[in-house]
Amino acid sequence: MGNKTPLYQAHQAMGAKLVDFAGWDMPIHYGSQIEEHHAVRRAAGMFDVSHMTVVDLHGDNTRRFLRFLLANDVDKLKKTGKALYSCMLNDSGKVLDDLIVYYFSENHFRLVVNSATREKDLDWIVRQAGPFEVQVSERPELAMIAVQGPQARDKVLGLLDDAQRTVAAGLGLFYGAALGDWFIARTGYTGEDGFEIMLPGDTAADLWNALQAAGVQPCGLGCRDTLRLEAGMNLYGSDMDETVSPLVSGLGWTVAWEPQARDFIGRAALEQERAAGPAQKLVGLLLQDKGVLRNHQRVLVQGVGDGEITSGSFSPTLGRSIALARVPAAAGDRCQVEIRGRLLEAKVVKPPFVRNGKAQIELD
């Protein structure tokens, strides 16, 4: 038996098919992964993401510490509640994890990191935090619910009192705010608008049930994966890990090179790689033939060399198979993918594939 989130019983009551995910018993779907996917693109869906690891950082040097720990620069965070996406690198400039950092105050920032990398991340963060005298405390008592889709914000706002509603409705993209013992942020992992809400675990089921009563579709981690893939968002462990840098993972945009004086972990290695020119790049693929692209399938770029699919699936929104793939830097706009011994044609495209319910690429 795995770890259970505070919503475990609610999932069972709503007919979830539960599977092991990084040691947690999590819903993969509640009947149909594709219908749940469409609910998020067209209306509103909710995900239990309480398995994710929430880490609070306290201390006067927290900003200085995070400017050293993370490849993105938390000096971009000036206003309370603002969030930033970043990679956390090792000394070789390879990706230990990707995470979201929230700025609460000069002596309080919050990280949300992946559950599959929890122990490794906590060890690393605690070790690096020592010299900065920053306190690292995990918040396992917090549950997290992501409500996503074009109607998601309205559904959540409908459950709030007037004062809370004013605050939540006023949140800009990638901003969050405290509402009593909740923290609500306009963030997500689907390519749709919505909120992610962190709240005490013992009240999470009440919110979950109220959202369902308001017409929000419970969604499993199955469609969370197809939604994030359509949105062109990386998944740690599939699209990047400790063997690759952000520069070959489509995450160069998250590395803050300026100011040059800022020393961050992995910077020296990353600058060398940048100067030499990264050997590979992460691209989107659209399969031209029928079939389904899958992780680890071989990608052939004629006259250039081989690559590999890092995340492949069927896109319910496009009705076609799509993938993220790591290919040689010189690859052009065509390639082939080997599926069960056959070579199928694929077009190289620039992710995202879908944003806010609409295709972002040409399907021909």
Added chain:
Amino acid sequence: MSEAPSELKYSKSHEWVRLNDDGTVTVGITDHAQELLGDLVYVEVPEPGSELDAEQACAVVESVKAASDVYAPLAGTVLAVNESLADSPEAVNRDAYGDGWIMQLKPADSDAVNDLMDAGEYQKFIETE
């Protein structure tokens, strides 16, 4: 509880077999199998005319999450395949024993179908699996 019609035969790899009046058999995957796979998005059928051994992987059903092989429940020649699955793989989820059929075979041995499980045996098999 998955459905398993009593007039059909079943394999341990979750294919169903219908014995037709002309001695041919129609093959698909069971309701239990489609339920485990979830929403199907692609089905690869064998080439008509190909000769299959019993338990040979001969077709592929792909759900959003994963690809799974379909095995020939008995040896035989592929007479026909369900071409419509190319455009509507979801027929397997909707109607596993009807519109979701995968292929029609001419058995190499007309008695081979008797070696398969009946509906009762199959139901017991999936409970213990």
